[in-house]
Amino acid sequence: MVILIFHRRGCTYAFSRACREPPRVAEGATTIRLVSPEMRDIYWETSMVLFRRHCMITLEVPCRDKSYQWLLQWITQKGARQTQHLSVETSFLQKDTGQIKTKYDFIPSVGQHFFRYRGAWIKVDRTREQHTLDLHMGVPWETVTLTSFGSNKQLYYDILEEARTMALKQHEGMTIMYTAMGAEWRPFGHPRRRRPLQSVVLRAGLTDRILADCLDFINNPQWYTERGIPYRRGYLLYGPPGCGKSSFIMALAGELEYNICVLNLSERGLTDDRLNHLLSVAPQQSIILLEDIDAAFVSRQDTPSQKAAFDGLNRVTFSGLLNCLDGVASTEARVVFMTTNYLERLDPALIRPGRVDMKEYVGHCDQQQVELMFLRFYKGERAAEHARKFAETVINKKKEVSPAQIQGYFMFHKHSPPEDVLTDTDAIWTLG
Numbered sequence: 197m198v199i200l201i202f203h204r205r206g207c208t209y210a211f212s213r214a215c216r217e218p219p220r221v222a223e224g225a226t227t228i229r230l231v232s233p234e235m236r237d238i239y240w241e242t243s244m245v246l247f248r249r250h251c252m253i254t255l256e257v258p259c260r261d262k263s264y265q266w267l268l269q270w271i272t273q274k275g276a277r278q279t280q281h282l283s284v285e286t287s288f289l290q291k292d293t294g295q296i297k298t299k300y301d302f303i304p305s306v307g308q309h310f311f312r313y314r315g316a317w318i319k320v321d322r323t324r325e326q327h328t329l330d331l332h333m334g335v336p337w338e339t340v341t342l343t344s345f346g347s348n349k350q351l352y353y354d355i356l357e358e359a360r361t362m363a364l365k366q367h368e369g370m371t372i373m374y375t376a377m378g379a380e381w382r383p384f385g386h387p388r389r390r391r392p393l394q395s396v397v398l399r400a401g402l403t404d405r406i407l408a409d410c411l412d413f414i415n416n417p418q419w420y421t422e423r424g425i426p427y428r429r430g431y432l433l434y435g436p437p438g439c440g441k442s443s444f445i446m447a448l449a450g451e452l453e454y455n456i457c458v459l460n461l462s463e464r465g466l467t468d469d470r471l472n473h474l475l476s477v478a479p480q481q482s483i484i485l486l487e488d489i490d491a492a493f494v495s496r497q498d499t500p501s502q503k504a505a506f507d508g509l510n511r512v513t514f515s516g517l518l519n520c521l522d523g524v525a526s527t528e529a530r531v532v533f534m535t536t537n538y539l540e541r542l543d544p545a546l547i548r549p550g551r552v553d554m555k556e557y558v559g560h561c562d563q564q565q566v567e568l569m570f571l572r573f574y575k576g577e578r579a580a581e582h583a584r585k586f587a588e589t590v591i592n593k594k595k596e597v598s599p600a601q602i603q604g605y606f607m608f609h610k611h612s613p614p615e616d617v618l619t620d621t622d623a624i625w626t627l628g
């Protein structure tokens with residue numbers, strides 16, 4: 197068999213004349229001069245066809261895949277070269293001061309780009325279908341294809357891992373809120389800075405009790421598997437408005453390093469099937485939050501006319517929700533939080549153990565909560581004494597007061613000395 201060997205761009209290639217074997221880098225080969233430039237081109241083209249067939253590896257990432265955006269951003273960071281074609285992605289970041297900063301990311305636009313990774317050149321083809329839509333998002337269907345020499349799949353695995361880690365790092369210390377769009381979850385708004393758990397002041401022991409229960413649940417999947425119990429846990433926080441139910445769930449998610457998937461059960465078009473699907477594809481490490489759960493359904497005690505008003509709205513049914521909650525089985529911890537202002541309006545079937553494992557009342561302030569809230573707002577030598585006095589005055593008024601009202605009052609007196617805050621307490625109930 198005749199082996200042809202030639203040298204091109206620093207590499208020496210060899211292939212059989214009969215073209216039955218793929219070309220390979222020849223061991224110990226020396227460059228040979230081919231008789232004419234035409235011959236050289238023919239050999240080169242032939243060898244490249246074979247080379248592509250046998251020695252190129254491509255990875256196709258469709259826009260519906262979770263890693264699609266990560267990958268585009270990673271490629272930009274790695275410095276896609278030989279391209280002047282960029283598209284912009286605008287996002288918002290919350291700084292430590294709470295200020296929102298606008299961030300512009302340039303990502304490779306539709307077309308061809310090249311970058312180098314671990315010594316290998318990689319070609320990026322970002323293509324957009326003109327006639328195919330991603331039906332859920334209503335945007336043209338896109339694909340990114342990476343092509344590189346060799347047959348090492350590990351290269352792509354490493355790229356995807358790096359892209360994922362880089363994307364997660366960007367949101368370190370942040371809580372991402374997801375909302376349901378079609379059949380999938382999409383982040384909405386900007387990722388929020390984690391709220392410290394102790395900034396939500398609940399009755400003594402309540403925060404620790406819920407946190408300990410969540411941690412126990414998350415850290416013991418084995419316990420559930422061994423007993424054949426679905427690995428999920430449901431929580432219900434009920435109580436008057438402005439007492440910290442939503443704020444606590446946000447802060448708890450931050451503490452657990454979870455994100456939050458908010459589901460609006462009253463949404464038209466949220467059918468039982470869609471709900472079921474959404475619950476089973478919720479992002480990893482996320483809390484499913486069903487707020488104001490009482491507003492989504494008519495209770496069994498409601499009048500026929502009230503029930504009729506709900507009919508035909510193409511919404512999730514009560515029995516559909518019960519089934520979905522039962523069916524939320526997944527290999528990783530599934531945490532569902534529900535909130536309501538009206539516990540008595542909830543159907544007992546919804547809050548029976550298994551669907552709701554822990555029910556906690558989050559109510560108006562007691563003296564200790566008022567004191568702690570004061571201390572979170574005012575510092576100084578006499579802060580403890582002022583806090584005690586303020587809390588006594590407020591509680592002695594014998595009127596219900598929510599933490600939101602106390603917070604509003606402190607914000608009104610943001611620039612007042614603590615002494616003034618002690619004298620104007622009636623304003624707590626009259627401010628906005």
Ligand SMILES: Nc1ncnc2c1ncn2[C@@H]1O[C@H](COP(=O)(O)OP(=O)(O)OP(=O)(O)O)[C@@H](O)[C@H]1O
Nearest residue numbers: 395396397398436437438439440441442443599600
């Ligand atoms: N216990 C608390 N400690 C600190 N701040 C609180 C507390 N409760 C409420 N707040 C403040 O009051 C505002 C409203 O709170 P939040 O929305 O969490 O109340 P909620 O109980 O969920 O109300 P709703 O039932 O109306 O949804 C927030 O800005 C929050 O910071």
